[in-house]
Amino acid sequence: MKIRIIQTVLVAATLSFVLAPAAIAADLTDVGFIDQAAVGTLPVFVAANRQLAGIKSQLDQQYNAALRGAHNDADRQRIALQFQQEFSDKQREIVGPIFSRAQLAIASVAAQKSLSIVVDKRIVVYGGQDVTSDVVAALRGTQAISPPTATPPPASIGFVDQSVLDSLPKVQQANDEMSKFQQDQRRIDAAKMAAAKTDADRQAVLADYNKALADQRDVLLKPLVDQTQKATAQVAKAKNLILVIDRGDVIYGGTDITKDVQDAFGK
Amino acid sequence: MSKMRSANRAALALALVLAASGLAGCGQVDVHSPQVRGTGYFRMEDVIKHHPLYAQVAQLTDAIDTIGLVASAPQAPKTAAEIAEATAELNRSLRDAQNRTNAIIAQDQQEYAAKERAAMAAALRAAGQTQAANALAGQVGSTSTQQAAQIAAQANQNFMQYQQSVIAQNNQASASISQQLQIEADRQLRARAEQYQQSETDLSFQLSQQNASERLALKTKLSNLALDDAGRAQLESQLNALQQKQNDAELALHNRNEAALAQYRAQLRAQTGAAIAARVGDVQAQTRSQLESRRNEVGAQLRDLGPSQVEPSVSPAVRQQMQQIHQRFAAAFQTDAQKAVSDYQAVKADLDRQYAALHGADVGATGAAAQQLASLERRRDVLTKQMQTQIVAEANRIAKQQGFQVVFINVNTAVGGYDMTDELTKDIEGLHQ
Numbered sequence: 032m033k034i035r036i037i038q039t040v041l042v043a044a045t046l047s048f049v050l051a052p053a054a055i056a057a058d059l060t061d062v063g064f065i066d067q068a069a070v071g072t073l074p075v076f077v078a079a080n081r082q083l084a085g086i087k088s089q090l091d092q093q094y095n096a097a098l099r100g101a102h103n104d105a106d107r108q109r110i111a112l113q114f115q116q117e118f119s120d121k122q123r124e125i126v127g128p129i130f131s132r133a134q135l136a137i138a139s140v141a142a143q144k145s146l147s148i149v150v151d152k153r154i155v156v157y158g159g160q161d162v163t164s165d166v167v168a169a170l171r172g173t174q175a176i177s178p179p180t181a182t183p184p185p186a187s188i189g190f191v192d193q194s195v196l197d198s199l200p201k202v203q204q205a206n207d208e209m210s211k212f213q214q215d216q217r218r219i220d221a222a223k224m225a226a227a228k229t230d231a232d233r234q235a236v237l238a239d240y241n242k243a244l245a246d247q248r249d250v251l252l253k254p255l256v257d258q259t260q261k262a263t264a265q266v267a268k269a270k271n272l273i274l275v276i277d278r279g280d281v282i283y284g285g286t287d288i289t290k291d292v293q294d295a296f297g298k
Numbered sequence: 299m300s301k302m303r304s305a306n307r308a309a310l311a312l313a314l315v316l317a318a319s320g321l322a323g324c325g326q327v328d329v330h331s332p333q334v335r336g337t338g339y340f341r342m343e344d345v346i347k348h349h350p351l352y353a354q355v356a357q358l359t360d361a362i363d364t365i366g367l368v369a370s371a372p373q374a375p376k377t378a379a380e381i382a383e384a385t386a387e388l389n390r391s392l393r394d395a396q397n398r399t400n401a402i403i404a405q406d407q408q409e410y411a412a413k414e415r416a417a418m419a420a421a422l423r424a425a426g427q428t429q430a431a432n433a434l435a436g437q438v439g440s441t442s443t444q445q446a447a448q449i450a451a452q453a454n455q456n457f458m459q460y461q462q463s464v465i466a467q468n469n470q471a472s473a474s475i476s477q478q479l480q481i482e483a484d485r486q487l488r489a490r491a492e493q494y495q496q497s498e499t500d501l502s503f504q505l506s507q508q509n510a511s512e513r514l515a516l517k518t519k520l521s522n523l524a525l526d527d528a529g530r531a532q533l534e535s536q537l538n539a540l541q542q543k544q545n546d547a548e549l550a551l552h553n554r555n556e557a558a559l560a561q562y563r564a565q566l567r568a569q570t571g572a573a574i575a576a577r578v579g580d581v582q583a584q585t586r587s588q589l590e591s592r593r594n595e596v597g598a599q600l601r602d603l604g605p606s607q608v609e610p611s612v613s614p615a616v617r618q619q620m621q622q623i624h625q626r627f628a629a630a631f632q633t634d635a636q637k638a639v640s641d642y643q644a645v646k647a648d649l650d651r652q653y654a655a656l657h658g659a660d661v662g663a664t665g666a667a668a669q670q671l672a673s674l675e676r677r678r679d680v681l682t683k684q685m686q687t688q689i690v691a692e693a694n695r696i697a698k699q700q701g702f703q704v705v706f707i708n709v710n711t712a713v714g715g716y717d718m719t720d721e722l723t724k725d726i727e728g729l730h731q
Contacts, residue, residue: 058336058703156690157338157697158704187335191710217367224367237364263711273337273714280708 059187059273063146064155065282066163070133073170079125086121090114135176136169137162137283142179147186149283154276183284189267192278192289196259196296205251212247216240262295263288327716329701336703337715340693340722342686348723349685350506354499358678365671414627418620425616461589468585472578479577483570488670490562494555496677501551503684505544510729513540517728595634692725693718 070076094114101107140162141149149162169176196202220240227233266288267275275288329336346352422431516537520530612620696718697705705718 058330060703062704154706154708156705156707157694221367233364260711264713267713273335274709275711277710
């Protein structure tokens with residue numbers, strides 16, 4: 032009888048260890064992250080930033096001198112655009128190749144480690160693979176970095192570009208209305224604040240101000256936020272994603288569902 | 299037989315537990331299920347609201363928002379444009395005073411000239427040139443006594459106006475200096491109060507961290523359902539004692555800070571009173587000096603610079619003497635006139651400096667607000683960082699315990715994974731209860 036008991040336990044234990052790996056295998060292990068601040072301290076980035084700062088200072092002087100010759104607002108706008116363009120060109124010229132090399136390094140490391148997505152360190156609080164040192168090592172090398180031969184594997188983490196969603200007409204309109212409301216409300220409550228005599232009065236004014244903003248936010252923005260969330264969830268589900276993060280936190284890979292969300296949201 | 303059945307049941311139960319643990323990795327969450335896939339996430343902004351120190355962050359945020367709202371009030375701070383306008387007004391007043399002085403100079407020139415002619419006539423008479431002396435005396439007689447009285451009356455009236463305007467300006471300067479010193483004292487008091495509040499926050503945080511493991515251990519023991527009443531009471535008593543000890547330490551520091559703050563308030567009040575008295579005394583002394591100087595100046599002024607006409611028959615030696623008399627009076631007038639202008643410029647500069655000081659004090663007040671804002675934001679950032687670090691440490695502990703592969707924050711939308719927010723919230727609340 033004793034033998035039977037031991038057998039039962041052993042069978043169950045074996046069963047648990049046989050079944051478990053299959054489930055564990057489905058776990059998300061292909062998420063990498065980078066400490067972008069550490070990468071930014073590399074001499075190549077520091078030198079590029081210093082060079083850009085020098086160019087900017089020089090352009091600022093030229094810009095101010097050019098402004099003195101402006102006759103009207105149109106002139107000033109034209110001059111401002113011209114100098115912005117010039118700075119952007121310089122930026123592309125100086126930083127562009129370094130960013131391309133960094134992108135290659137990240138893609139190469141991600142391919143070596145079979146990562147489907149590499150994100151910013153700030154959003155990973157536990158686990159994941161820290162590839163910062165690998166990327167830094169690749170960037171420190173003088174040799175050319177070969178591009179990975181394969182595209183990243185399909186990721187279970189998706190992302191949306193919030194700036195694209197924010198630029199949709201109805202979202203933009205709501206944001207504009209909210210900004211205007213906030214400005215108006217600020218003017219009203221600033222006058223009340225100036226007349227407030229005690230700390231209690233000031234707290235009451237601040238509470239009123241915050242409440243007015245929160246109420247208006249509920250009216251103008253919340254319905255849109257809810258709709259976006261719903262659309263994002265629908266798309267994510269259809270694409271078998273687990274989580275969706277913001278485009279700004281993604282450094283490499285991931286599944287871009289911005290267009291699908293935009294379409295679903297527009298319906 | 300019964301024993302054997304019981305052993306069988308125990309074995310089966312143990313087997314099921316083992317199987318379940320292998321499948322789930324955790325009794326509460328099926329971390330490795332297809333829906334979760336070893337992935338956790340939480341909403342930091344929600345969890346942090348349940349941190350015991352969040353109330354202080356909320357207070358700091360309110361203070362920051364209040365400063366922002368006060369700053370956007372149109373009449374609250376003096377803008378650079380308002381200060382420039384006030385300075386321009388002062389300059390206008392000074393220009394008016396200058397014009398009045400110029401008018402006095404012009405009117406008194408005749409009197410000055412009369413004195414010069416009288417001196418020349420006396421010299422001519424002494425040289426036996428009576429005819430020429432009489433001719434000059436005739437020029438002197440052209441200035442009537444009535445005209446001289448009118449000029450003196452005008453000069454007095456102008457001086458009175460000048461006196462009133464200088465006193466009004468200096469009163470305004472004194473009031474502003476007093477106000478600015480009070481504002482500065484308030485700022486210093488607020489800064490000290492914040493410093494004390496920060497020390498209390500730090501202590502609270504430090505103690506809660508120090509006691510966290512002991513508290514957690516006691517709470518874990520308390521969560522044991524099989525614990526008898528006596529054991530439970532003992533553990534609860536230990537937990538309460540721990541909390542009481544922390545409360546006592548916090549209260550003691552708070553009381554010490556309150557006493558120190560009261561002492562500092564009294565010290566500031568005395569210092570501010572003395573500083574106001576000294577600065578206002580300086581301004582008043584300056585006002586008296588300005589008025590005295592102007593009074594002397596008006597009393598001493600002015601004479602006609604035009605050279606008196608001397609007849610051609612006068613000898614070259616006497617003519618040279620006449621020239622010397624004229625040069626002496628002209629030089630004296632120029633010195634006086636230059637002194638008058640310099641004094642006015644000095645008065646203007648003094649009052650400009652006072653306004654500049656006001657401007658500076660106001661900028662300082664705005665700067666003080668900016669400094670206070672920066673200090674509040676820094677404190678909020680530090681406190682938020684401390685809370686986030688503690689939350690992340692707890693999230694790590696839970697994630698490790700339950701076998702997660704990866705845990706995210708700042709998730710936009712989740713259709714899978716495990717939301718740790720509630721569990722983490724309870725955990726964070728529990729750490730400080």
